[in-house]
Amino acid sequence: MVKNKGTTPLAFDEMMNADSSPRQPYSTYNEWYASQDRNRLIAKSKEAENIFRKTGITFAVYGHADSSEKLIPFDLIPRIISGREWRRLAQGIEQRVIALNAFLDDIYHKQEIVRAGRIPRELIEKNDAFLPQMIGFRPPGGVYTHIVGTDIVRTGEDQFYVLEDNARTPSGVSYMLENRETMMQMFPELFHQNRVRPVENYPYLLRQSLASLAPPGCSGKPRVAVLTPGIYNSAFYEHAFLADMMGVELVEGSDLRVIDGKVKMRTTRGYEAIDVLYRRVDDDFLDPLTFRPDSALGVPGIMDVYRAGNITIANAPGTGISDDKAIYSYMPEIVEFYTGRKPLLENVPTWRCSEPQSLKYVLEHIEELVIKEVHGSGGYGMLVGPTATRKERAIFAEKLKARPGNYIAQPTLSLSTVPILVNKGIAPRHVDLRPYVLVSDKVQIIPGGLTRVALKAGSLVVNSSQGGGTKDTWVLED
Amino acid sequence: MLGRTANGLYWMFRYIERAENGARLIDAGLRMSLTRSEAAEDDWDGVLQSAGVRELYDEVHETLTSSDAIDFLLRDRANPSSVMSCIEAGRHNARMVRTALTRETWEATNECWIEMKAMLAKKARPADLPEIIGTIKRRAGLIRGAFHGTMLRNEIFNFSRIGTFIERADNTARILDVKYYVLLPAVAAVGSSMDNVQWESILRSVSAHRAYGWVYDAELRPANIADFLISNGRMPRSLAYCYEKIVSNLGYLAREYGATHAAHGTAEQTLAALRTRSINDIMDQGLHEYLEEFISDNNRLGQEISDGYRFYH
Numbered sequence: 181m182v183k184n185k186g187t188t189p190l191a192f193d194e195m196m197n198a199d200s201s202p203r204q205p206y207s208t209y210n211e212w213y214a215s216q217d218r219n220r221l222i223a224k225s226k227e228a229e230n231i232f233r234k235t236g237i238t239f240a241v242y243g244h245a246d247s248s249e250k251l252i253p254f255d256l257i258p259r260i261i262s263g264r265e266w267r268r269l270a271q272g273i274e275q276r277v278i279a280l281n282a283f284l285d286d287i288y289h290k291q292e293i294v295r296a297g298r299i300p301r302e303l304i305e306k307n308d309a310f311l312p313q314m315i316g317f318r319p320p321g322g323v324y325t326h327i328v329g330t331d332i333v334r335t336g337e338d339q340f341y342v343l344e345d346n347a348r349t350p351s352g353v354s355y356m357l358e359n360r361e362t363m364m365q366m367f368p369e370l371f372h373q374n375r376v377r378p379v380e381n382y383p384y385l386l387r388q389s390l391a392s393l394a395p396p397g398c399s400g401k402p403r404v405a406v407l408t409p410g411i412y413n414s415a416f417y418e419h420a421f422l423a424d425m426m427g428v429e430l431v432e433g434s435d436l437r438v439i440d441g442k443v444k445m446r447t448t449r450g451y452e453a454i455d456v457l458y459r460r461v462d463d464d465f466l467d468p469l470t471f472r473p474d475s476a477l478g479v480p481g482i483m484d485v486y487r488a489g490n491i492t493i494a495n496a497p498g499t500g501i502s503d504d505k506a507i508y509s510y511m512p513e514i515v516e517f518y519t520g521r522k523p524l525l526e527n528v529p530t531w532r533c534s535e536p537q538s539l540k541y542v543l544e545h546i547e548e549l550v551i552k553e554v555h556g557s558g559g560y561g562m563l564v565g566p567t568a569t570r571k572e573r574a575i576f577a578e579k580l581k582a583r584p585g586n587y588i589a590q591p592t593l594s595l596s597t598v599p600i601l602v603n604k605g606i607a608p609r610h611v612d613l614r615p616y617v618l619v620s621d622k623v624q625i626i627p628g629g630l631t632r633v634a635l636k637a638g639s640l641v642v643n644s645s646q647g648g649g650t651k652d653t654w655v656l657e658d
Numbered sequence: 659m660l661g662r663t664a665n666g667l668y669w670m671f672r673y674i675e676r677a678e679n680g681a682r683l684i685d686a687g688l689r690m691s692l693t694r695s696e697a698a699e700d701d702w703d704g705v706l707q708s709a710g711v712r713e714l715y716d717e718v719h720e721t722l723t724s725s726d727a728i729d730f731l732l733r734d735r736a737n738p739s740s741v742m743s744c745i746e747a748g749r750h751n752a753r754m755v756r757t758a759l760t761r762e763t764w765e766a767t768n769e770c771w772i773e774m775k776a777m778l779a780k781k782a783r784p785a786d787l788p789e790i791i792g793t794i795k796r797r798a799g800l801i802r803g804a805f806h807g808t809m810l811r812n813e814i815f816n817f818s819r820i821g822t823f824i825e826r827a828d829n830t831a832r833i834l835d836v837k838y839y840v841l842l843p844a845v846a847a848v849g850s851s852m853d854n855v856q857w858e859s860i861l862r863s864v865s866a867h868r869a870y871g872w873v874y875d876a877e878l879r880p881a882n883i884a885d886f887l888i889s890n891g892r893m894p895r896s897l898a899y900c901y902e903k904i905v906s907n908l909g910y911l912a913r914e915y916g917a918t919h920a921a922h923g924t925a926e927q928t929l930a931a932l933r934t935r936s937i938n939d940i941m942d943q944g945l946h947e948y949l950e951e952f953i954s955d956n957n958r959l960g961q962e963i964s965d966g967y968r969f970y971h
Contacts, residue, residue, distance in 0.1 A: 233772060234765050234768055234769045234772065235761075235765060235768070236753065236756075236764070236765075236768045411750070411753060411754050416753075420753070420756040420757055421756075423757045424756060424757040429659075429660060429757070430756075430757045431660065432662075434662075435660050435662055445660060446660060446661045446662070446968060446970065447659055447660055447661060447968070448659050448660075448661050448664045448813070448915075448967040448968055448969075449915060449968075450968065
């Protein structure tokens with residue numbers, strides 16, 4: 181457990197051994213790095229920023245009229261994972277994603293896992309992310325989560341934990357692709373020296389995967405579209421980027437209408453049907469007739485079309501129930517229940533504050549724990565016990581006592597570090613990893629993913645909204 | 659393609675064209691104010707009229723000064739046709755239709771916006787104006803270059819080109835209309851140096867002062883200037899040239915869609931008239947009336963295209 185605020189000597193560094201020799205996956209890279217002129221690298225860092233800026237890889241920050249488009253800082257030292265490490269991770273992720281889909285299918289049908297007493301009924305049925313509209317409906321191919329971004333942290337040579345299963349609409353894949361593109365542009369020699377597995381075919385695989393799950397009502401070549409909340413959404417760049425790379429339409433709710441039992445878009449030739457919709461709009465906003473009536477982002481009536489088998493929605497509505505933080509604590513049981521095997525990847529031990537015993541423990545050990553809101557995301561509404569002030573902890577303890585069911589707690593993991601480039605050279609910073617997974621009739625895991633890095637020394641919060649940056653992530657061929 | 663995307667492309671290219679023409683107008687205005695010592699405000703009055711923002715200017719400013727006029731034309735957000743407003747609107751549309759553009763075209767547009775935003779963050783000093791105007795023209799050129807070099811020749815290309823030429827035809831017609839009186843034979847005191855400055859400024863506003871000399875002769879003559887900007891199919895900013903392009907792009911769309919709309923008839927009619935009517939005939943009938951009618955027909959064509967291809971936003 182990390183208790184100090186500064187750099188964390190106890191953390192596992194992925195690049196350097198304690199004796200300052202490079203770890204095996206970094207040995208080729210380290211040689212290259214040693215031969216580099218520091219000023220050139222700093223200049224390259226600036227160049228990378230310009231590439232990102234001109235490409236427009238920005239995210240919107242609400243309420244800032246002038247500086248409304250921000251860059252996520254990019255660090256040019258890659259995060260390198262050996263082929264052996266990756267194979268282990270990939271097997272664990274695949275097992276988990278298969279379990280997630282089986283779990284979703286079960287809870288929207290027979291709920292055998294509840295009957296078996298492995299998960300409390302109220303956890304499902306009183307959960308906002310559980311959509312009664314999905315009960316008894318099976319999406320095309322039985323696939324609920326077409327695209328998953330599994331958040332993984334590492335604490336040692338062989339210790340990996342799953343931190344979160346993002347099964348709704350995981351974002352950030354455009355950074356995975358642009359980071360690689362930028363690295364290849366700036367340091368082509370590195371890709372001659374290291375055998376880095378490609379991630380560039382992600383858009384192609386995504387399109388193939390989406391098209392392969394066309395609804396029964398689709399005749400002919402399936403027409404795919406990406407649904408965005410619009411140009412002011414913080415992830416609009418990514419939505420446009422994916423549509424562009426896949427060569428499909430980018431649509432907004434106002435472009436779509438339900439006509440003759442199909443979802444159609446307004447084209448220059450009149451209304452034309454869409455078969456597969458990769459939606460980047462939350463469940464709540466998807467269909468004002470079914471969910472939030474004030475939503476202007478969705479398509480009135482799309483849920484009826486969906487249930488009639490005339491459109492595929494990816495990810496399926498109601499998948500949020502599987503990546504809920506309260507459900508998360510049951511993932512080991514879920515994996516075992518559906519796959520019949522122990523989970524290959526560990527869960528972070530989690531205290532459910534709704535349980536009195538756990539609440540008591542959490543309050544007594546608040547200075548050691550990370551406490552999160554069950555429905556929170558983006559690093560907001562959480563307390564990092566070891567780095568919080570006494571006052572912050574006291575305020576949080578009150579919130580905890582007022583609504584215990586709203587919180588879970590986990591030990592403060594000593595996340596692994598990878599160096600970033602700083603003015604004086606390199607310095608270790610904590611990282612996490614989000615690999616991207618595509619599910620159709622098979623599970624495909626893209627070798628790489630998004631590495632998020634906390635740029636502040638000692639910080640464990642990697643979210644871009646809170647001072648996090650990104651790195652290119654290499655999986656080596658070995 | 660979405661009707662919204664077609665609309666976005668059309669307006670993206672209208673705004674970029676307008677931004678570039680705005681820079682040219684300011685350039686011509688500056689040039690004129692250099693060539694004479696008094697009454698420079700009258701020149702800016704003409705420039706504001708050409709840009710179609712004379713009344714809007716009065717809503718924001720009490721008096722007409724060259725410094726305020728330049729700022730209003732260059733970077734005032736209260737002026738939707740200022741160069742900066744146009745670049746912003748063009749880039750906003752480009753971002754919206756990002757998926758229809760090549761990476762090169764998008765990046766050229768985005769970089770134009772990034773550079774101009776920094777350059778026009780503060781009111782420009784007179785000494786910096788040539789550099790600013792040069793940059794706008796260069797940036798617009800880079801967008802055009804990326805667009806021509808990389809875009810597939812399909813409906814996306816056609817809607818973009820149509821936007822460019824509807825806007826350009828409108829701009830050229832306005833420039834002529836504001837100055838039409840200096841081209842009238844009855845009023846013009848032929849050969850006076852004042853007229854020469856005015857005529858040259860018309861040509862400068864469309865970057866055609868050198869080309870004029872190649873096509874006609876060195877001496878500026880009102881009828882030739884009007885002919886050059888209205889009927890000469892080789893002059894890339896003339897009304898005839900713009901309509902050649904509009905008609906051909908509409909023609910590609912008609913073939914691709916297997917259908918024509920009211921817009922096709924309107925554009926062909928206008929082009930036929932531009933090809934057949936002589937400049938003397940136009941001048942005899944009244945240049946001002948001719949241009950007014952042209953501007954209104956051009957607007958109607960824009961509306962017909964928008965209706966025919968189901969534009970919306």
